Amino acid sequence: MLNFSKPKPPPQNFRDTRAEEPMELPKMDMELFPPNIYFAPTAPADKPAPNWLRMVCISDTHNTTYANNYPIPEADILVHAGDFTKMGTIAQIDQFIDWLKSLTHIPIKIVVAGNHDVILDKEFYEQHWRRFHTTKEDHQAALNKLKSAGHGIIYLNNELYTVDGANLLYEKYQKQKKQSSMNKISEHVDPTGADATDIDDSVVVDPREGWVEGYRIWASPWQPEFWEWAFNEVRGRLKDIWKHIPEDTDILMTHGPPKYHGDTVPHSKERHVGCEELLERLKFVRPLYHVFGHIHEGYGFSEIEWDGGSHSTVCINASTCTERYHPLNPPIIVDLPPK
Structure with a gap:
């Protein structure tokens, strides 16, 4: 039985009241940020080098994000730590997929x-479908939509995905180079019909330089029991899920936070509602980054130091929506060096 108060249900109409709540960055000392981590409005225009990966972290968008109200910055990878719909209908999944596809x-x-x-x-x-939907929908159809969406969309459920940084950056570089060449040709077309042979192909550092292996990302939707919602498990039993997190994971994605990190619910009897078993597993896995959401009030980041500070895990609560379900928290950006 839970010993913290029942969370307020989300507003069913998710009324857009952004004007009532202006966007403000969390009150965090920018000088204390871990290296190469930024809130989206404060990130430098360029990565430290062309062969670095830029990762954008978001979560808990709840079908509230659109191109004109929640811009996503240029990046190589986007990670979304769950709650991308309001109430999990197929129509809402379609809406989310369409938004992801727009992030070309x-x-x-x-x-x-x-x-x-x-x-x-x-x-x-x-x-439990009757609690959420008036008509039962097809689980497999919804799953297939995410699995076959294409456009670089990777859906994970207790699964590992390795980002091939060298190949990803090189393919992106080749596309940009081709587009740049086409633009130059267009700008230098001779009205007499002569070829634009004076175009200068500038030499750019190969973005594959320095890469040996890719970043290993393992992701799970599970979290401690939270008033009978999806992917809930009784506290104490989650270790049977977390034991499957590979020990060589670089970036861990879970929907919920570990205990004491981005898990504060100020008005709850149990102030920290994160998963203690997940925190215990982190002690063995020690990923570079742990990205999650779920607790909107916990937006921001913290660090867990290992071995006296020689290594650390940066915990990122990337919740996009505020406690009132307004998409006002900026994306969190991480620049990743070649691996």
Whole structure:
């Protein structure tokens, strides 16, 4: 039995009231940021070098993000830590996929589900669909939409995906080079019909330089029991899920936070609602980054130091929506060196 108060239900109409709540960056000392981590409005225009990967972290968008109200910066990878729908209907999944497809400036989009994405938890949905939907929908159809969406969309459920940084950057570079060449030709067309042979192909550092292997990303939608929503498990039993996190994981994605990191619910009897078993597993895995959401009030980041500070895990609560379900928290950007 839970010993913290029941969370307020999300507003069913998700009324757009952004004007009532202006966007403000969290009150964090920018000088204390870990290296190469930024809130989107403060990120430098360029990565430290062409062969670095830029990763954009978001979560808990709840079908509230659109190109004109929530811009996503240029990046190589986008990771979304769940709750991309309001109440997990197929129509809402379609809307989310269409939004991801519109992000043509990001080649890879890695997605995990959350407790609101109820139709994706097959066993849970079979038992509880009436609480969320007036008509039962097809779990497999919803899953297939995400699995076959294309456009660089990768859906993970307790699965590993390795980002081939060298290949990803080189393909992106080749496309940009081709587009640049086409633009130059267009700008230098001789009205007499002569070829534009004076175009200068500038030499650019090969973005594959320095790469040996890719970044290993393991993602799971599960979190401690939270008033009978999807992908919930009783506290104490989650270690049976977390034991499958590979020990060589570089970037861990879970919908919910570990205990004491981005998990504060100020008005709850139990102030920290993160998963203690997940924190215990982190002690063995020690990923470079742990990206999650779920607790909107916990937006921001913290560090867990290992071995006296010789290594650390940066915990990133990337919740896009505020407690009132307004998409006002900026994306969090991470620049990743060649690996």
